[in-house]
Amino acid sequence: MDSVQIRQIHENDLVSAERASAVTFFEADQIARRVGDPEVEPRSATAAGQWIDRMRFYLTIDPAGCQVAVQEAGRADGAGEVVGFAVSQNRGRLWYLATYGVLPSHQGRGIGKRLMAAVLDHAGDRAGIFSSSTHPGATRRYRLAGFTLHPQMRMVGTVDRSTLPAVDGLREGGADDFAWMDRLDQDLRIAGHGPDHGQLLGSTRLVVSRNAAKPGYAYIDGHGRASLLAAAHPEVAQRLLWEALAASRGRTLVNCITAPNEWAIDVGLAARLDIAQEGYLAVRGMPLPAPYLANGHFL
Numbered sequence: 549m550d551s552v553q554i555r556q557i558h559e560n561d562l563v564s565a566e567r568a569s570a571v572t573f574f575e576a577d578q579i580a581r582r583v584g585d586p587e588v589e590p591r592s593a594t595a596a597g598q599w600i601d602r603m604r605f606y607l608t609i610d611p612a613g614c615q616v617a618v619q620e621a622g623r624a625d626g627a628g629e630v631v632g633f634a635v636s637q638n639r640g641r642l643w644y645l646a647t648y649g650v651l652p653s654h655q656g657r658g659i660g661k662r663l664m665a666a667v668l669d670h671a672g673d674r675a676g677i678f679s680s681s682t683h684p685g686a687t688r689r690y691r692l693a694g695f696t697l698h699p700q701m702r703m704v705g706t707v708d709r710s711t712l713p714a715v716d717g718l719r720e721g722g723a724d725d726f727a728w729m730d731r732l733d734q735d736l737r738i739a740g741h742g743p744d745h746g747q748l749l750g751s752t753r754l755v756v757s758r759n760a761a762k763p764g765y766a767y768i769d770g771h772g773r774a775s776l777l778a779a780a781h782p783e784v785a786q787r788l789l790w791e792a793l794a795a796s797r798g799r800t801l802v803n804c805i806t807a808p809n810e811w812a813i814d815v816g817l818a819a820r821l822d823i824a825q826e827g828y829l830a831v832r833g834m835p836l837p838a839p840y841l842a843n844g845h846f847l
């Protein structure tokens with residue numbers, strides 16, 4: 549009998565699941581690394597803690613979307629060892645996949661297929677969205693599940709600060725803004741982020757355009773990266789992205805750029821960043837959001 553069980557994550561799986569995730573993505577990033585890319589670094593203790601906090605949040609909001617593959621009696625203490633994970637969430641009529649992986653030592657045995665089946669069952673007939681790697685096993689699973697794979701671009705480099713324009717009309721945002729932000733999300737990607745907004749605001753700065761005719765918002769992380777950006781109009785999206793670029797120090801990154809979001813390419817080029825390709829934005833039952841830069845964890 550197969551000793552790998554697929555089941556909902558428990559709180560006491562989180563440390564083992566984090567280790568499985570760190571090992572899986574360290575190897576996947578090494579394989580995907582291109583000549584000239586920086587060396588892949590193992591996940592830091594801080595990032596490991598953030599991963600566990602994020603999983604705990606998903607577990608609190610929508611536990612049935614959080615699945616693990618557990619090798620029974622895999623550890624010396626007799627407890628199961630997490631060898632794979634698929635973490636997804638339902639928000640209204642939208643389902644998203646936050647993370648998905650199987651330990652390299654356990655890949656190619658059908659575990660990923662079983663995990664994906666479990667979380668897609670949780671999705672039901674909802675629309676779906678997530679940011680996908682180029683792993684052939686992953687992309688095969690996604691297409692077979694009816695997702696369209698849209699190539700994504702990313703922009704990297706150091707902002708030429710002489711190009712920064714004066715940006716007006718933006719304010720610091722807060723929890724009072726979440727109601728209209730959710731309505732904007734619904735227009736752009738079927739459903740509001742709901743509780744995800746509170747989670748993002750806990751760790752990143754929120755900048756908003758409260759202009760009722762042209763609303764928009766961006767979460768800007770400590771490195772000055774726009775980690776989620778949504779706007780009703782490309783001109784507002786561009787101002788929000790310039791605000792993020794102005795906050796960057798050293799090399800920066802703008803990612804999850806799909807073809808309908810060329811407004812972001814135009815800003816990045818003006819700031820003298822370089823374009824590269826990176827994975828796919830996978831969607832089903834919905835068009836590509838624009839003007840919009842997805843967040844890989846909260847989509």
Ligand SMILES: CC(C)(COP(=O)(O)OP(=O)(O)OC[C@H]1O[C@@H](n2cnc3c(N)ncnc32)[C@H](O)[C@@H]1OP(=O)(O)O)[C@@H](O)C(=O)NCCC(=O)NCCS
Binds near residue numbers: 650655656679682683
């Ligand atoms: C993607 C991943 C989760 C798949 O898990 P897995 O347990 O290896 O997958 P399975 O064995 O269930 O195989 C899934 C499907 O992909 C195919 N496949 C698996 N590895 C493959 C490979 N290297 N090349 C081509 N096809 C592959 C399998 O044949 C299977 O398809 P089928 O059932 O139609 O025959 C796993 O490979 C992984 O963790 N990769 C690195 C991290 C990553 O990229 N995660 C996705 C982030 S979006």
